[in-house]
Amino acid sequence: MVSTVTTSLADVASSNAALRAFLHGLPGVDRVGADQRAAMLGTRSIKTTAKAQAIDLAISMVDLTTLEGADTPGKVRAMSTKAMHPGEGAPRVAAVCVYPDLVHVAVETLKGSGVKVASVSTAFPSGRSSLEVKVSDTALAVAAGADEIDMVIDRGAFLSGDYLKVYEEIVAVKAACGDAHLKVILETGELATYDNVRRASWLAMIAGGDFIKTSTGKVQPAATLPVTLIMLEAVRDFRATTGTQIGVKPAGGIRTTKDAIKMLVLVNETVGDDWLSPDWFRLGASTLLNDLLMQRQKLTTGRYAGPDYFTLD
Template sequence: MSTETLNSAADLRAFLHGLPGVDQVGAEERAARLASRSIKTTAKAAAIDLAISMVDLTTLEGADTAGKVRALCAKAARPDPSDASVPKVAAVCVYSDMVEVAVTSLAGTGIGVASVATAFPSGRAPLEAKLADTRAAVAAGAAEIDMVIDRGAFLAGDYGKVFEEIVAVKDACGSAHLKVILETGELATLDHVRRASWLAMRAGADFIKTSTGKISPAATLPVTLVMLEAVRDYRTATGRQVGVKPAGGIRTTKDAIKYLVLVNETAGPDWLTPDWFRLGASSVLNDLLMQRRKLATGVYSGPDYFTLD
């Protein structure tokens, strides 16, 4: 489905402000209730493997080097060098200048390279610079682009500007998938999260993503619940399915499994695949590997057993 056509910014505002309000207390209670569910051993083993396959293994630091990116790619393809049964991750996410290194390192693995773009993490740059950043990443081989919305424009009510920027970046992506980062920690309310989710989807997002991971709070269960409700309702309304990616603050196997339960119970099992749900993280992979080995051997290996990210 192509980007939706809107007659005017006024139409977009009317639509977004016509969305049902979010019951914040209810959303928090539902997320907490789902997070409290216990997972039995057999189901836990399957959930761990599913979570590993959904990880976007990420390094987004100013001190990133080609060597660090190559090491991360090796881990993405073979998370546990001693156990070939461990699934590979969904993608490796890097800055645009490291895309070529990652693409070369991952050749033949089937693992995609995602690149943050559009003046990540602030989004404070002219549109021309954001589009150039996007095109450079795609030209280097990125299969996915993670863009940030202009939160200042969104919070000022300039929805039209945000919409048109997403449309333009989507066009610059060509065949690459577009993940739109809402930076929900700066949106303040769940009503804003719902509106931003629908705005991004109507502008052509393939995924909606919670956070850059650079501010706190990053991903939370109530925020992700609202986003999952949005993609579910959007598919019902339009027939187009959009993915969800919580990112930042997901560090343990317990955290990851809570998100999988949330997906299953809110959007439904159609989203329980790396094609439609991702976990933006790096440290969580080590904990998933440790818990996986403990289930298989009964022995807790400890963090030193696996490479640090």
């Protein structure tokens, strides 16, 4: 059953017309309804023990990120150190996420820690380059020891209806990843419609992405609740169809513990337990971690400590 379905999904990418027919045949997304559902889940009240559990889970799912032109080996080293030991009793984060040329610094610092090294690639964040450049960008990061590659799709090709080009690029980058996990960034803020978010999610999954990720963090809006909801529905339906489980990573704009907990509620009530682990759900963020640590301390001690008690890395 599963294998025949997988075969039929492979046929889906035999031509741009076939791909288009498949993606446009997916059920539509009603914007008003999706927004309402996400807003309703945003009202869940997560308190006391549930909050403590959620905070630790969220910390363990963080992809601690720095993607600045001003990044230096020193900055990456500091962040990687924090990733391993975020705070007393707190779990380590899932991964650090850096540009390809700084992967080696993170790899060295994190050796043996269990924290993964992720690298953006494929002419991040715009994706405006040739396939050759994108593949060698990826190969550079993989050669430097990246465990995970966060690629961007060609939104221009997607919006102009050239789904096959998007597909083939993902396939090529996946091949360049070797053993590294591939996260496919849809940049939902540029796709604009929820129908597009659903189509791009399926496109990325069919092409072999291990994770689908909302955003680069360089475009607004980024990881909104409704967009994350639609992507969770996509991975749920994809598993039901193919038997293959795909991870989800909202990234960009998740700054507070409240934001993170809303994301976990979304996961809990849309796809359930199977996705509630760092293997299947990540939170891409830079400033979120300190707020999680602050709230964690508040829960343990009953008091808020000032920001000077949390390191800036």
